Amino acid sequence: MTGTVTKTETLPIKDSSDVVFVRQRVRVWATEMKLSLVDQTKLVTAASELGRNTLEHGGGGQLEISEVVNGLRKGIKLTFSDKGPGIPDIKLALTDGYTSRQGMGLGLGGSKRLMNEFEIQSAPGEGTTVTVIRWK
Amino acid sequence: MANILDAIRKNQDGLLEEWVQGIKSGVRRRDLIDDRELKAQSAEVLAAICDVSADTTLDNLNAPAWQPLKDLLAGLSASRAVQGFTPSETAMFVLSLKSPLFNLIQRQAGSDAKHLFADIATVGDFVDKLALHTTDSFIHGRDQVIMRQQEEMLELSTPVVTLWDGIVALPLIGTLDSARTQVVMESLLQAIVKTNSRFAIIDITGVPTVDTLVAQHLLKTITAARLMGAECILSGIRPQIAQTIVHLGINLEDVITKAKLSDAFRLALERSGRTVTRLEKSKGSALARYGEQ
Numbered sequence: 001m002t003g004t005v006t007k008t009e010t011l012p013i014k015d016s017s018d019v020v021f022v023r024q025r026v027r028v029w030a031t032e033m034k035l036s037l038v039d040q041t042k043l044v045t046a047a048s049e050l051g052r053n054t055l056e057h058g059g060g061g062q063l064e065i066s067e068v069v070n071g072l073r074k075g076i077k078l079t080f081s082d083k084g085p086g087i088p089d090i091k092l093a094l095t096d097g098y099t100s101r102q103g104m105g106l107g108l109g110g111s112k113r114l115m116n117e118f119e120i121q122s123a124p125g126e127g128t129t130v131t132v133i134r135w136k
Numbered sequence: 137m138a139n140i141l142d143a144i145r146k147n148q149d150g151l152l153e154e155w156v157q158g159i160k161s162g163v164r165r166r167d168l169i170d171d172r173e174l175k176a177q178s179a180e181v182l183a184a185i186c187d188v189s190a191d192t193t194l195d196n197l198n199a200p201a202w203q204p205l206k207d208l209l210a211g212l213s214a215s216r217a218v219q220g221f222t223p224s225e226t227a228m229f230v231l232s233l234k235s236p237l238f239n240l241i242q243r244q245a246g247s248d249a250k251h252l253f254a255d256i257a258t259v260g261d262f263v264d265k266l267a268l269h270t271t272d273s274f275i276h277g278r279d280q281v282i283m284r285q286q287e288e289m290l291e292l293s294t295p296v297v298t299l300w301d302g303i304v305a306l307p308l309i310g311t312l313d314s315a316r317t318q319v320v321m322e323s324l325l326q327a328i329v330k331t332n333s334r335f336a337i338i339d340i341t342g343v344p345t346v347d348t349l350v351a352q353h354l355l356k357t358i359t360a361a362r363l364m365g366a367e368c369i370l371s372g373i374r375p376q377i378a379q380t381i382v383h384l385g386i387n388l389e390d391v392i393t394k395a396k397l398s399d400a401f402r403l404a405l406e407r408s409g410r411t412v413t414r415l416e417k418s419k420g421s422a423l424a425r426y427g428e429q
Contacts, residue, residue, distance in 0.1 A: 020311050023345055041345070041376035042383065048347040049384075096385050104348045110384030 003068035003075065003133070011063045013054045013080075022051040022063055029065050029076055035136055043076060043134045046114040049107035050080045050130050056101065058082025058128055068133060075116070075135035083127040090120050140194060140255055143244050144237070145186045152182055154236035162232060168219050177212060181233075184208050194262040197269070209266060210273035223274040227267040234263045294320050296327035303335045303404045304328065305397065307372075309342035317353040324357060328366045335404040336361050339397045341372030351386045358391055367407070368392070371400035 009029075011022055026047040030040040047063070054061045061082030068077045087093050094112065099105035112118040115132040122128040144151065156175050169177075184205040192201040209230070216226045237259050245252040299305050306324050310316075328336055338354065340346065346354075358368040371394040373381075381388065394400040405412060 016313055020313070023311075027344075038376040038379050041380050044345050045347050045380045045384065048345050048349075052347075052349060104352050104386070106348045106385045110348060110386075113383040113385070114380065 003070035003073075003077070005066045005068055005077070008064055008066040011065070012060075013051055013063055013082075014060045016052075016055065019048065019051045019055060023048050026065060026076075026078065029067070030134075033067065033074060033076060033136060035076075035134070039134060039136070042114040043078075046111040046132060046134075047078055049111045050078070050132070053107055053130070054080045054082045054128075057087075058084030060084075061127075070135075073135050075133050077131065077133045079129065079131045081127065081129040086124045086126050086128055087120070087122040088124050090122060094120075139244075140241065140259060141186075141188070141190075141192070143240055144182075147240055148182055148186055151236050151240060152179055154239065155182070155233055158232050158235055159229065162228075168221060180208060181205070181212075181230075194258050197262070197265045205266070206269055209270050213270040213273040214277050217274055217277060223271050226270045226274065230267040230270055231263060233266075234260060237263065289316075294323065296323050298327075298331055298333075299337070299401055300405065300408075300410075302331070302333050302408055303337070303401070304331055304333045305337040305339060305401070307339045307342065307397075310344075312343060312350045312353055317357075321353070321357045321360065325360055325364060328361060328364055334366055334408060335369065336366045337369045337371055337397065337400045337404060339372040339400070340370065340377070341374070341397070343372075346377050346381060348384060348386060351381065351384075351388075355388075355391070367404075369394060369400040369403060371395070371397045 009025065011025055012018060013022060023044050027040060027044050030043050035043065051063060054063070059082060061080065061084070064077075064079040064081075066077045066079070068075050092098055093100075094109050095105075096109045097105045108120075111130075111132065114134075116135045117131075117133040119131045120128065121131075152175070156178050159174060159178070160171075187204065188201040192199060196202075197206070213223075213226050216229075217223070238256055241255045241259060242252065245255060294306055294308055296304050296306050304324070304327050306320065306327075308320065312320070324336060324338075327333070338357065340354070343350065354370065358370070361368045369392045370388070373393055373395055392400075392403070394403065402412065
């Protein structure tokens with residue numbers, strides 16, 4: 001997760017309409033950075049998955065979108081954080097097909113595959129922070 | 137307190153002049169409102185303040201006597217919003233009444249500091265509440281617009297169209313959240329029964345993001361349609377969506393998918409024992425000749 005942050009924007013995730021707004025803002029950022037259409041779609045899809053996780057499992061939280069520069073590389077970093085119950089077993093949560101609710105169980109693992117860098121910090125009772133980067 | 141209102145009544149014209157002057161020198165938007173209209177509006181507000189019955193006090197804005205003034209301000213707020221004023225500019229219009237009122241009170245009270253302070257506090261409070269009322273009305277108007285648009289969005293929910301005898305299509309557009317998906321799924325299943333269709337084409341060209349939740353909704357719809365004896369074809373899968381679905385690990389292998397709606401339609405026609413062929417040239421010209429006769 002290296003790189004210098006050049007600008008940031010913070011969005012609240014409190015209800016399902018916020019997830020829609022998150023998708024729209026991330027798309028705007030991705031378009032501004034001139035990511036390819038495929039990369040834009042990947043980034044927006046991952047933002048949608050992780051945003052919904054923040055809402056449904058974390059009980060709401062926030063997203064920080066930032067532009068990171070590492071040498072010649074530029075990218076978009078998304079940091080989703082909540083103060084929810086946390087994830088007891090991160091490895092299990094990343095397993096495809098495992099879900100603690102009604103979903104497909106592909107959101108977390110899928111987002112990892114959609115992004116270049118992926119990091120989860122979580123402990124039971126201490127909330128969850130997911131940081132992802134998509135390099136251009 | 138009643139004597140403040142009395143004083144306002146007696147000095148109505150002077151107050152109006154001072155107020156309009158104050159607005160002109162300060163917060164006025166020359167591009168949005170002309171002198172005459174501004175003066176008329178200000179006069180109306182002042183008249184509404186003076187119109188209340190003699191026993192009304194300034195400290196209780198919820199009293200029925202103040203209702204006409206509140207309605208007037210709400211109307212003003214709405215019309216100014218349409219003209220392009222911001223809510224704070226409308227509030228400033230009301231707040232700028234403070235300084236002429238304070239001047240008036242100062243002239244009335246003279247050197248009685250205790251009296252002066254009490255009156256200024258009362259009037260200040262009164263004007264603040266009026267300004268807040270204009271802002272509230274503005275927000276209320278906005279909220280109603282938003283609510284109406286939300287309802288319109290739900291109504292706009294996707295129509296099911298019949299492409300051919302026994303083939304229906306559902307072109308999906310926009311964000312698929314849970315509430316809308318429910319409506320969409322119900323209308324498709326009902327259309328399948330109503331039209332007695334064996335093929336249903338779900339087109340997702342207009343869906344910007346397909347994440348696991350959207351995929352799950354789609355799969356549920358497809359399964360439900362299958363239970364009713366209809367075969368579903370998913371079309372409109374753009375290249376970027378295809379790649380994203382692969383990375384997410386969503387399994388669509390059990391679903392017939394096509395890139396374009398036309399491909400899906402052709403497949404549905406074939407499966408129902410029909411083919412599309414181009415008319416032969418000679419036949420076409422024969423028909424044209426027939427038409428000329």
